[in-house]
Amino acid sequence: MVDNMKVKLQIWDTAGQERFRSVTHAYYRDAQALLLLYDITSKSSFDNIRAWLTEIHEYAQRDVVIMLLGNKGDMACNRVIKRDEGEKLAREYSVPFMETSAKTGVNVDLAFIAVAKELKHRAVHGQQPNESKFQIHEYIESQKETSGCCS
Numbered sequence: 001m002v003d004n005m006k007v008k009l010q011i012w013d014t015a016g017q018e019r020f021r022s023v024t025h026a027y028y029r030d031a032q033a034l035l036l037l038y039d040i041t042s043k044s045s046f047d048n049i050r051a052w053l054t055e056i057h058e059y060a061q062r063d064v065v066i067m068l069l070g071n072k073g074d075m076a077c078n079r080v081i082k083r084d085e086g087e088k089l090a091r092e093y094s095v096p097f098m099e100t101s102a103k104t105g106v107n108v109d110l111a112f113i114a115v116a117k118e119l120k121h122r123a124v125h126g127q128q129p130n131e132s133k134f135q136i137h138e139y140i141e142s143q144k145e146t147s148g149c150c151s
């Protein structure tokens with residue numbers, strides 16, 4: 001339930017980076033939202049994000065909701081990608097960003113709730129230029145948790 005409205009999300013987990021080239025566009029071509037995850041302890045996973053963003057720009061829907069997530073936030077002591085770098089990349093592409101942990105659950109609900117809220121808002125209000133916009137960036141900034149022993 002999002003603001004008293006039932007929102008149904010169908011979630012697809014695409015193949016990982018090593019199979020990156022073989023992922024069919026069909027996976028994300030019709031998606032309304034895309035969560036791009038990298039692993040804060042893996043430089044290659046972070047470097048792959050740019051390639052994904054280029055792909056998305058080319059093949060995904062123009063108004064797709066994109067969110068950048070730096071996962072394994074619980075392993076901040078082993079991080080090789082600073083939070084700063086994630087934030088900078090997100091700013092460059094104007095997408096919201098936060099660090100998450102699938103292990104501890106930090107910010108995981110928030111990522112899905114923010115997407116659900118954005119999609120619900122669009123469904124209810126449409127996308128007329130004058131309509132008030134749900135501010136997904138602001139919502140995430142106000143709700144996200146930041147933690148980590150060495151961050």
Ligand SMILES: Nc1nc2c(ncn2[C@@H]2O[C@H](COP(=O)(O)OP(=O)(O)OP(=O)(O)O)[C@@H](O)[C@H]2O)c(=O)[nH]1
Pocket residue numbers: 014015016017018071072073074075100101102103104
């Ligand atoms: N500590 C920690 N480990 C995690 C986290 N998320 C995933 N892992 C571990 O990282 C490994 C890879 O996780 P997957 O979910 O298979 O990653 P993936 O990118 O979907 O993998 P492929 O799609 O197969 O490339 C597993 O051993 C997970 O248990 C996290 O937030 N924290």
